Amino acid sequence: ITPFVTLFHWDLPQALEDEYRGFxxxxxxxxxxxxxxxxFKNFGDRVKNWITFNEPFVFTNGGYDGGFLGTLAPGRCSLWGNSPQGDAVxxxxxxxxxxxxxxxxAVKLYRTKYKPTQKGQIGITIVTHWFVPYSNSRLDVIAAQRALDFVFGWFIHPVVYGEYPKTMRPIAGSRLPRFTTEQSALLKGSYDFIGLNxxxxxxxxxxxxRNGNVSSTSDQMVRLSTDINGVQIGDPTGVSIFYSYPKGLHDLLVYTKxxxxxxxxxxxxxxxxxxxxxxxxxxxxxxxxxDFYxxxxxxxxxxxxxxxxxxxFIAWSFLDNFEWxxxxxxxxxLVYVDYKNGLKRIxxxxxxxxxxxxxxxK
Structure with missing residues (x-):
């Protein structure tokens, strides 16, 4: 078994949230x-594949925006999202x-101090859906690209090019922070691999x-759906918002290339x-x-x-588990876990x- 270890999967210590509000x-x-x-120091002799962050969009959107994903920890949003604290704008x-x-x-630290002796690699995992224009209209084509930039590009563009996608700043304006020259240089090329979920x-x-109250989600100025005239984008799954759409994975991979x-x-x-x-x-x-796989x-x-x-390719998931x-x-x-019978694996x-x-x- 070759481990791929994620360093941060939304598990922020409460002490840091209390002390200075975490991220x-x-x-x-x-x-x-x-x-x-x-x-790196304690496990780098065995771990050769490091992931700095898993799905930063989900952590950001779900924890501070209250967007289509609902509210995740730390549950900050705005008053319109029934949050007494926070500012989704x-x-x-x-x-x-x-x-x-x-x-x-983290990438700089690993590359300069640990990679020469441990011989590993480090990257980041980014999640996205694939966005298909609702119609052939120019505005819908642009909207699909804008949605991709605000979900996928928000994180991959800086680690490749050292800056945010050009579509974001005209909409978000001064709310979108700027990288210093040093930060931009540090970000550019800060990956040995990209993880895609x-x-x-x-x-x-x-x-x-904007659709409703101002937030990073409404900044997309996009209406998302899973059907056109009642015809779904793919076969339904056991998760209501997920439809099987393998063409989207192909198109995402080619787009990333x-x-x-x-x-x-x-x-x-x-x-x-x-x-x-x-x-x-x-x-x-x-x-x-x-059929899905x-x-x-x-x-x-x-x-x-x-x-x-x-x-x-890593299947999600090997075992039935606690799905957040x-x-x-x-x-x-792929393996059934009997939660009522000693966690027996079948x-x-x-x-x-x-x-x-x-x-x-093979």
Whole structure:
């Protein structure tokens, strides 16, 4: 087993939230560096693949915006989001800014102090949907690109080019912080690989003004949907907002190649969830998961044939687990976990298929 270790997956120490509001403050950078150095020092002899942050968009949007993802810790938003604290107009941009600076500082530390002897690599994992124009109109085409910039580009553009996407500043204005010359230089090229988490696609339609209250989400000026005239973008899954859309993964990979200098890419999450409302016998017979992986792996194979530098694929997930805000209500695993019987593990049909698939590729 080759470990890929994520250094921050939304688990901010409460003490730092209480002391200076965590990632809202630039003070977080030094404390984050102390933590990652402890990890490099103690585990770097065995861990050769480091991920600085997992899905910073979800942490930022869900914790400080209250956008389409709802509210995650620390639960800051604005009064219109039933939050007594917070400011969804500005805070998401500050948090993302400090995450990016922390990421760049961690990469510099690893590259200068640990990589020469430990011989590992370091990157960041970014999540996005693929956004398809709702119509062929020029405005909807631009809207789909704008949505991608505000979700995906917000984080990948700085680590590749040292600056935010050009579409963001005319909309966010002074709310979007600026990198210093030194920070920009530190960010530019601050990755050995890019991790991509992908689950679904959306249709994106242009709207004339911000949809509702001002926030980093409404700044997109996009109406997202999953159907056109009742026809869904893909097959439904056990997660209401996710539809199986493998073409989106292919298009995202090709886009990343062409827009961001064809970086080494690991698919760090991709998978299908079931509602945990059926019997073990039924949930372990999962043809829909086999179909999902089969189609998405073929989409990746097509992208590789077109020159995309995909280095690996990690299924989400190996085991059924605690699915964050959804708790135990969803099952993404290739292996069934019996929560009522000593956490017994039972391989699903998809696990056996996945094993054969890997053996065939080898």
């Amino acid at each position: 809202l403050s630039p003070l977080i950078v030094d404390d984050y560096l102390d933590f990652v150095e402890l990890c 500005k805070e998401p941009y500050f948090v993302a800014h400090h995450i990016l600076i922390s990421h760049a500082a 992908y689950y679904t696609g959306n249709y994106a339609a242009h709207i004339l003004t 062409e827009k961001y200098n064809n970086p080494p890419i690991y698919i760090t999450e991709n998978g299908l969830g079931d509602e945990n409302n059926d019997t073990m016998e039924h949930l372990t017979q999962d043809p829909q998961r086999i 089969n189609r998405h792996l073929h989409a990746i194979r097509k992208a590789i044939a077109e020159g995309v530098n995909v280095k690996g 805000a959804s708790g135990y209500t969803q099952r993404f695993g 391989p699903k049909k998809s696990a056996l298929w996945f094993k054969k698939c890997i053996q065939k590729i």
